[in-house]
Amino acid sequence: MTATPCATAVLKLLRNSVKALPLYDPGADPEQVARRSTHPLLKLSNNENPLGVAPAALAALEQLRARSYSRYPDPACQHLRRALGEHLDSDPERLIIGNGSENLLELLCLAFLDPADRVVTQSPCFGLHEIFPLMMAAQVVKVASNPDFSCNLDAWQTALATPTKMLLISNPSNPLGTIFDHQAFTRLIDSAPDDTLLVIDEAYYEFASADADFPDALRTLRNQSRPWIVLRTFSKAYGLAGLRVGYGIASDASLVQALDRVRTPYNINQAAQHAALAALGDPQHVQRSQAFAAQAREPLQRALIAAGLRVAPSRTNFLFIDTGVDALEVNRRLLDEAIIIKAWREPGYQSCIRMSLGQPADNLRFLEGLQRAVAALRCTSP
Numbered sequence: 001m002t003a004t005p006c007a008t009a010v011l012k013l014l015r016n017s018v019k020a021l022p023l024y025d026p027g028a029d030p031e032q033v034a035r036r037s038t039h040p041l042l043k044l045s046n047n048e049n050p051l052g053v054a055p056a057a058l059a060a061l062e063q064l065r066a067r068s069y070s071r072y073p074d075p076a077c078q079h080l081r082r083a084l085g086e087h088l089d090s091d092p093e094r095l096i097i098g099n100g101s102e103n104l105l106e107l108l109c110l111a112f113l114d115p116a117d118r119v120v121t122q123s124p125c126f127g128l129h130e131i132f133p134l135m136m137a138a139q140v141v142k143v144a145s146n147p148d149f150s151c152n153l154d155a156w157q158t159a160l161a162t163p164t165k166m167l168l169i170s171n172p173s174n175p176l177g178t179i180f181d182h183q184a185f186t187r188l189i190d191s192a193p194d195d196t197l198l199v200i201d202e203a204y205y206e207f208a209s210a211d212a213d214f215p216d217a218l219r220t221l222r223n224q225s226r227p228w229i230v231l232r233t234f235s236k237a238y239g240l241a242g243l244r245v246g247y248g249i250a251s252d253a254s255l256v257q258a259l260d261r262v263r264t265p266y267n268i269n270q271a272a273q274h275a276a277l278a279a280l281g282d283p284q285h286v287q288r289s290q291a292f293a294a295q296a297r298e299p300l301q302r303a304l305i306a307a308g309l310r311v312a313p314s315r316t317n318f319l320f321i322d323t324g325v326d327a328l329e330v331n332r333r334l335l336d337e338a339i340i341i342k343a344w345r346e347p348g349y350q351s352c353i354r355m356s357l358g359q360p361a362d363n364l365r366f367l368e369g370l371q372r373a374v375a376a377l378r379c380t381s382p
């Protein structure tokens with residue numbers, strides 16, 4: 001393919017760190033998959049909530065007077081921050097709302113990372129935990145998990161023995177679904193240099209928070225005299241992925257003010273603020289979603305292990321599975337049956353896939369499709 005003059009010029013103008021930036025993989029396009037297959041579409045690629053939107057949020061959206069859409073939304077999200085403050089027993093000044101928690105990850109990198117700054121994160125990792133730091137030309141160091149998917153605390157300790165600008169982890173982990181338990185989390189925090197900014201991405205908090213060994217990060221971090229932020233989202237347990245609302249609970253107001261400098265002022269649209277506020281008042285939906293995931297998870301996990309596959313012990317609404325064969329090939333075969341999952345592309349994990357738990361019948365359909373794909377690929381592989 002020959003580059004057009006315009007494409008050549010674009011490449012020349014681009015910042016160096018953007019030229020080499022890997023693209024985020026959102027998974028296959030559902031419309032395209034549905035068009036190409038006679039099977040009903042089954043999207044298990046983005047850890048969405050199979051129970052849907054929190055009913056209270058739906059009702060609130062239906063009542064929202066669309067007339068007010070001609071006005072800009074509240075740039076400070078005051079109502080939502082006040083309600084979240086009460087919900088979390090936190091000063092609203094310490095809270096920041098993002099257009100998804102992805103937006104907050106981006107703001108953290110924009111505000112804090114200079115070129116060559118060191119960021120330590122985990123492997124396998126959530127794509128944006130690597131992409132956003134690389135966008136700022138930071139240096140990303142990834143600490144690999146053990147072969148059994150547990151965390152390698154010695155490796156973390158070694159990685160954190162070098163000056164580090166930002167420690168960025170997801171707990172529970174995306175893509176593994178596993179957790180740093182209370183003891184591991186405390187040791188990790190204690191290992192980090194005193195001037196490291198701690199970013200704890202708890203996108204799946206609601207699925208694990210009732211487990212006795214899941215760390216209460218806010219409580220552990222409260223005693224730290226350094227900056228930190230815990231990120232959560234309305235996308236997963238609340239079922240509002242399409243509206244884009246995440247939030248951060250920061251060590252203090254100065255961190256929020258720092259992020260406000262790089263935040264686009266109207267980053268949360270009016271409908272999203274309104275729906276998130278209502279969803280917060282609907283804890284039953286979160287409980288139902290958590291229970292639903294736990295119930296769907298156990299039998300599927302067992303069946304996969306019985307089929308000879310390795311599965312990370314998940315605390316979330318998704319599973320990370322080592323298929324033992326090329327994950328891209330597995331993905332291709334599942335797409336033929338209109339089943340969308342994510343094939344992992346990180347080095348060391350390219351036989352792994354991540355699937356989001358759905359309705360029981362859907363999980364069964366996935367299991368059967370996966371077994372067919374793996375059996376076929378085992379036969380053809382040398």
Ligand SMILES: *Cc1c(COP(=O)(O)O)cnc(C)c1O
Pocket residue numbers: 047099100101102103126170173174201203232233234235241244245246
């Ligand atoms: C889903 C996810 C997010 C993004 O959530 P949004 O609030 O929808 O932007 C952030 N971090 C992790 C680890 C996730 O899995």
